[in-house]
Amino acid sequence: MKVYIRLMLAMMVVLLISACGQTKDQSADEPAILDVKIDVKSPIELQKKTEIACIVTYGKEKVNDADEVKFEIWKQGNDQHEMISAKSKGNGKYAIEKTFTEAGTYSVVAHVTARNMHNMPKTDVIVGDNAGSASKHEESGSDHSHHDDAAGVAVTLHPQMFTVNKEEPIVADIAYNGQPLTAAKVRFEIWKDQMKHEFIDANEQGSGKYQAKTVFKEKGTFSVKVHVETNELHEHQVKQVMVQ
Template identity: 35%
Template sequence: MKKLFFTALLISALAIFIVGCGNSDNKNGQEKTTMEPLEVELNVQEKAKVNETIQLSSLVTQGKEKVSDASEVKYEVWEDGAKDTTSKMLNAKNKKNGTYTSEVAFDHDGVFNVQVHVTARDMHVMPKKTVIVGSPDPSNATSSTDKKEHDSENSVVMHFMSPDHAKAGEAANFTIHMTKHNELLTGAQVQIEAWMKGDEKPEWIKLEDAGKGEYKGTHQFDRAGDYQLKVHVENNQGLHEHQDFDFVVK
C-alpha cells in the first residue's frame, strides 16, 4: 500500500512540474512575440562653427523603458558626399539613464552627417542627422534631388531584431522591424545583400512580409567570416532605401 501511495505521489508531482514548465514556456514565448521595438532619438544641433565642439546625444527607449544596457553605441561622422574617405567612428558614453553621448568638432566649412549606431537587446537602430558647419561652398551643396533622397532615407527606421552572428552551415533566421514616419511599414519588398568582406560576389536573401512591420527570412552561410549586410527596401510608391549592418558567421 505504501509503495502505491508513493508512486501516485511521484506521478502527481511530475505532472505539476510538466504543467509548470509548459506555462513558463508559453509565457516566454508570449514575451518574445510582444517585444516592443527599440526607439532611438538622436539629438544634434543643426548648425555649428568651425572648430566648435558640439554634443552628440541619443535617448534609447523600448516602450516606456529607458534602455541603459545597450551592448554597443557608436557615432559615425562623415562629410557629405565623401563617406568612403572621411568617415570616422566615435565611442559613446553611457549615462546610465538611457542616454548615450559623445562630442565632435569639424575643422572646416561643409555639410556633415552624424549617424548613431545602437545595438541593444538583439536589435540594431541607426538614425542619422545633418550638421551645417560654417559657410559651405554653395557649389558643393547637395542638390534638391539628393536632399529628397537623404530625407527619404531618414524616414525609414530599421530595427534589426536578429542576433548579430550565425554559425556556418546552419540556418540563420533574420527578422527586421520597419517603421516609416513612426508608422509600421507594410507591403514592401525587402532583400538582404550579403557578402564577406573582401569578396565582390554577394548572396541575396529575400525576406517575406510577416505583417505588423516585420519582415522575416532564413539563409545558410557556408563560410565563416565577417560579413556586410545591406538591407534593400522598396515599394510600389517609389520607396527605395538601404541600410548597412555588420554580421559575423562563426
C-alpha cells in the same frame, strides 16, 4: 493502497521539481543578444554642443564595460567620415559631444564591440532649420540624392535567434514616417566576421513586412544589413542575430 498513493504523489513531486529545474537551466543556457539604441535629438541646432549617445544592453544587463564604442558621423553627400570614441556614462550609456557647423542631413553609426559581439546601428539626423533643403541642393544630381528622406525609416528584424543548419524565415518589418512601407525592394545582406557576404531578396508579405528564407551554417553572431529601396529613398540598417 495508501502506500501506493503516497508513492505516486512522491513521484509526481520529483517530476515537477525536475521539470522546473530543466526550464531554469534551458533559460540560463539561452544566449543573450547585444542590443544598441542610439539616443540623439533631431533637428540639432547649429554651433551648439550636442550629446550623441547610445544605450548598450546584453540581454537584460546594462553593459558598462564595452570593449569599444565609437560614433561614425558624416554629412550626406560628403565622403569625409569622422570617427569619435565615446565615454561610458554609466547605466549602459556611452556618449560624445559634438558641435555641428554646417546645416544638412547627417548619418550617425554607433560601432559597439562587447561580449565578443559587434553591433552597428545607424540613424540620420537633421542639423539646422533649413537642413532638408540644404541637403537636397548639395546632393542634387548624385546617386544618393534621396538619402535625406531615409531619416524616417525604421527597421525591425526578427527573430533574433536562429538554429544552425536549419532553413528558417527571416523577417523585416519596415516603416516610413510611422507608416508601414509597401512596394519596396528589400534585400538581406548576411555575413559573419570575415565570411563572404550573402545577399537574399525578400518577398513582401503586406503591411510593411518583408520575408526571406535562409540557412545559417555556423553558430555565433551574424550581421544582417537590411537594404531598402524605393523611387524616393535608399536606406540600409545593420542588425545582429544569434545562431545556436
